[in-house]
Amino acid sequence: MKFILKSVFCLFLVTGNAQKDFISAVIIPDSNLAVFPDSAYQYAQNIKTENLKEIIEYLASDSCEGRELGSAGIDRAAHFISAHFAKNNIEKHGEANTYFQKVGFKWIYWDKLHFKINGVPYKQFWDYLVIPAINDNLEWNTNELAFVGYGIDHKNYNDYKNIDVKNKAVLFFKGEPKNKEGNYILNGTKTPSEWSSDLDMKVEAARKHGAKLVLVIEDKFKEYVDAHRSEVVSPDVILDTSETMQIHGINQIVLSTTTASMLMGGSFKKILKAKDKINRSGKPNAFLIKAKIDILQKKSVRAVKGQNVIAFIEGSDRKDEIISLTAHYDHIGMRGKEAFNGADDNASGTSAVMEIAATLQKLKSEGKGPSRSVLCMLVTGEEKGLLGSLYYVNNPLFPLSETKAEINVDMIGRIDPKYGTDENYIYVIGSDRINPLLHELNVNVNQSYSQLKLDHTFNSELDPNRFYYRSDHYNFAEKGIPSIFFFSGVHEDYHRVTDDAFKINYNKTTKIARHIFLLTWALANGSRI
Structure with missing residues (x-):
């Protein structure tokens, strides 16, 4: 097991050529192999179910009005996220000494x-x-x-x-x-x-x-x-x-x-x-x-202002190299007096990125921070066409040439009909499209720690849902950055007023958030990327 981990952490991720065929298999870990209880595994336990739940319940409350672009509700959500970063003593690396990157839109x-x-x-x-x-x-x-x-x-x-x-x-x-x-x-x-x-x-x-x-x-x-x-x-x-x-x-x-x-x-x-x-x-x-x-x-x-919300945890000896972690925090707003609260889409992914940022900052304050810098960014405008992430890659706050990998998190809080009551899975999209070594790293981290079923069904170019093109990692991939997208599937409440916080499977959300932390940690501390 240690040999596997050592070889995995030394993977050399470089941009490769696009492949004609992409993996679409379900990779089931060997449950006979024990979880490797090293320091990385212990660090992941800092991501607590109760903290994720608190974040999701606020973002998916009626006070955020469905978090539609241009609304007072999405501004409340943005300031809630930035307050979370401030509470966790994360330095401000946004514009004008804030946690924000301002984005302008036209309706x-x-x-x-x-x-x-x-x-x-x-x-x-x-x-x-x-x-x-x-x-x-x-x-x-x-x-x-x-x-x-x-x-x-x-x-x-x-x-x-x-x-x-x-x-x-x-x-x-x-x-x-x-x-x-x-x-x-x-x-x-x-x-x-x-x-x-x-x-x-x-x-x-x-x-x-x-x-x-x-x-x-x-x-x-x-x-x-x-x-x-x-x-x-x-x-x-x-x-x-x-x-x-x-x-x-x-x-x-x-x-x-x-x-x-x-x-x-x-x-x-x-x-x-x-x-x-x-x-x-x-x-x-x-x-x-x-x-x-x-x-x-x-x-x-009509001109509308929005913002991406930025947490940047500066690395130690390789601080100029960056691992990007994104989730969109906007949703589709109100219809009449009813709010589309978007608990799964995407308060769930937002909560994971927020808690990963807090965990990385805690480790840094204890002298155990990542070698590479990690950009944790909650992006706006995804529901209007991946616009917040598009703005970022065209106006990056940190060089894209030094952005070594992108991890995107969108809808990780529910179980889809395919898996029924089985919460121990995650759909993985895009990991082998630019550089297959990102895929190999994810598989090895999963075997060593998380032991989830890694379902690549939606990664196939033949899949009619075309999910690879429908979330924020895609804009990074278009710039040649190796990208991976975590997703737990659609369900009957997708884009409906019934996507509420009480329906979230918090145990599942915690498992996936911890897995994403562990992958981020592996990328941020590997010998070469």
Whole structure:
């Protein structure tokens, strides 16, 4: 056992090339091997269940109002976290002698939205849907538009072949044409091409041909609205940087079939006949339509301030080298008078990082601190698109070139349906994607101390959940930093008002927090990284 530990702690982590296939196995430790009760194991016992519980209960209380970006509740949460760091005598390494890194955001939503056909106004959600994140401000009118079939520009089939759409609105169906045998015309098989699923390709084709506006006919309009309603109701949020807010495309409006028929004077038959003709002949059938369209799309922008909360435990002899440890502390806020308290997502991960920071500082004050520095950062804006961590990696307080590894913690407080009542597991994502040695280190630390089932199911590129791309480690990985993400799975209360503190499995949370401490300790004290 000692030999294993010695070799593990001497791992040399360097950035490697991405692999085509990634581990997806469940690694079960050998329970016949005893836990190694060395000083690192004893240090991990400083992480107490009662302390984690106290943190989670506060962050997931109604007083934090669901911790949504821009709310008073998330500010309370940020100051609670910083007070915890101050109480534990952690030095201030944030901006202006604080624990904070200020992050600016812009909330973008529709201020004015009008759409008329032949002078008759139509309603957002009822007749059409236009999403602010993929549309620019636009005030425009026209008396003519072009029907371009399926909106495809492909070497085997081109809806734009015999029509000029420059500065016009183009109207097309989703999907792609089939011949009378039921094969798709583009590839001659019964399997649709990417033109069926990727609307962006059609929008880009329209832009390339000089179109001013895209109008998409949606046969299942109600289902489409239900799927995309939140993209309109919840404001689009971006980082408040000097980057332009210009959409690099053209505006697009999704129409119900009834609304599309109004472009033909209330009759949809002409367009349906044109669609049928394409399918029968296998050839495009584009034409111009006389109809008056008036459009006004104007966005409103509100500036919002937030903060990442920073605890930096400076190392001893290798203090310039950094191990990063992150968890997001924001959640999705209020809906009416109900708070989405986000106990598991992600008060649980936040509590682990806070207590690991406190433990590292305690050890440092006793002269037993880590060799490398450890950055413990609670990031904001994860629920809006990993924005707090994105801001940090683009504006790092400590050099990314010296950041040797990243550990991310997101939702570690519940048991998912796969494991039922078995709390002795954790999902591990990303550990072998940049450098497999990080994966090996995690496996060895687990065998020596934690003895959890390490489930890598969600690490597979084939996994449809795509969790690797959905939490804050991803922004570090994009910078080439070896990254590992700990997660205990989704459950019935995910992103619901029922994700409450009393449902947290605190014993499980403690086990995982201690394991993450031990991995952090191994990374911070290994001979080389």
